[in-house]
Amino acid sequence: VLFFAKRPRSSAEETEEHMRISWQKAGRAALNSLLIAVPAALWAGSAFSQDAGEVNITALLGITGPIASIEGPTAEGLRMAVKEINDAGGLTVAGRKVRLKVSVEDTQGKPDQAVGLARKVVAEGSTKIVFGPIASSVAVPSIEATQPKVMQVTPATIAQQLVGKPGKELLFDTTNPQLGEKGISPTYAKWVVENIAKPHGIKKIAVLLPNDALGQLDMDFFPGAFRKMGIEITAQEMFDPKASDFSALITKLKAGKPDALFWGYLDESGKTIIRQSIELGLTTRFISAPGSSGGAVIDQASRIDVATWPTAVMSLYNPSPAMARFVSAYQAHIGRKITAGDQFALYLYDPAFMVAKAIEKAGTTTDPVKIAQALRGMKYSGVMNLAVDARGQFHSDWDIGRMDKGGKITWTTIKVE
């Protein structure tokens, strides 16, 4: 009770209170001055920091916000590539040594923020090459802002539908095509039926995908593709991408008695989807849509019969020597061991080296048209094997992960031709 008892104030305390308020006012005035002075100093600094021996590149990535778990590692992969290029002596452009300077601008995963930053890049004119974003909903408006003035290299799936179109000649997409004859989706669907469905006697599949651009793309393709190959689809449901509890949807899907669940596509939602599917007795067999890194199934390894997932590029867990070297260097760069979410670090790593080579080949740091021309048709062997086609679409090796009972994981690499 004494703790809550009111204590009368002395005159000394009241004087002290007056002094404290005066100090607060002075502090606020100082803070206001700082708020004006610091940005002004930073602006002045940036205006004069453009060195003749530097090539500015800007990354538009959501390193905070809802897609930070994806675009944060991508930003680190890009930073690491730039550091390695500079540590190796930088670029030689028209006989002159230059260094790359990367500036990561945070879109916060918001389209309006991305547009503002993209417009700023175009208006300032000091950057001719932009990397990112990954999220299609953020990438589309940023592409509209940068094209056709600045070269943009993005892993966004939606960019696959835009590369090579009139007015988008400076646009490049770095992840493998989703659709088309050799796209990830048709190749993966066929692989799933032959390697998972037939051996495990899976004849009925329920589909659960997020209600966003990529989820809709998967919903338009996979159920139809599975039906054509003789698999029955018991139910198709979409969920709010921000949802955290899927128990009601899983209970609904259970009524169709499926043999397996085709789910999409982010580890964040996938972890809960898989756990609740097992707990509610839906299934112990899981087929992931493209996008998962495999992290969603590893937690439940002891309770899963079989699970599979395709990666848009090669997996960090692929046992190749080049991947082992990358992972080792990346772990040193970020100061911790990799997790499944770090998969996205690879999305712009090799492409950054290819863009650097294109700058050297073009012999210019300021003409994005010439740099884009030099990048088209380029082949490169880094962590992965990559090739850029005439439209600006990258093609690279990619993996299909598979986890069998007991948690044993195996990889199937689909090689770029």
Place this chain on the structure above:
Amino acid sequence: MAGVILQQLFNGLISGIIYVLIGLGLTFLFGVMNVLNFAHGSVAVFGAYVTLWFMTRHGLPFVPAMLAAGAVAAIVGYALEQSMFRWVRDVPVNGLIVSIGLISVFETGLLAAFTSTPQSVPPQFTDIVTIGPVSLAGQRLFVLGITLVFLAVAYVLLSRTQIGRAIRATAQQPLAAELMGLNVNRIHAVTFAVCCMLASFAGSLFATLFTFTPLSGADIVLKAFVVVILGGLGSLPGAVVGGLLLGVTEALGTQFLSSDYQSALLFGILLVVLLVRPHGIFGVRERQA
């Protein structure tokens, strides 16, 4: 079909009970201090991360880790009230703005400390109890039990203790409470600390069922606001009813309608409740002078 409905009711009950625990702190804070704390969800996520930290770094079992995280959240809450909310107490809208700013502080701090990789607290029970057509995950039953204990403790604390009486007196008539010799400033700070502790407990329990990232707080607080507005701002029984109503509505709505309509159904019910009872189901209409 009866089995499916039973299963959905249980699903809704579990989701609802988590909403109750989150909404409880929020409505309590509004009832006592007239503060709408938008950072309440971020405090819940903070509690989840601190629990995980105690478990992974110090090897504590879940319950001691959750209690320790609650203590940390209470200290943080006390400090926040004394350093920030205390100075904007007379203008509630400023408190609301401070709380919005705090969301960024929590998110940025947690991102720097724990990265954006989705996390979850390992469940204590992995057994599944099957009763007829209904599957009951052991962890969900555990969360239900713990939450009921917290609700009982909160009820006893408020109705049977000196601190509870002091808090209720301050909520009803702050001026009269001060005239009776209560230190209203300190009571506000303690109330804020208790609410942060409740949020932390809710976050820890949430984390054993679902994945979370430093940014999960915004979605959590949105549902908590629906709970307290449905039940009546400042009403503790209202938070309980609002939470359960929300959970069951979501589950049955998903079963009988498309999940696309889940949000529309939820906000439709909120709209109807506000039209019929503008002060919420259990809210008390303020007397006009």
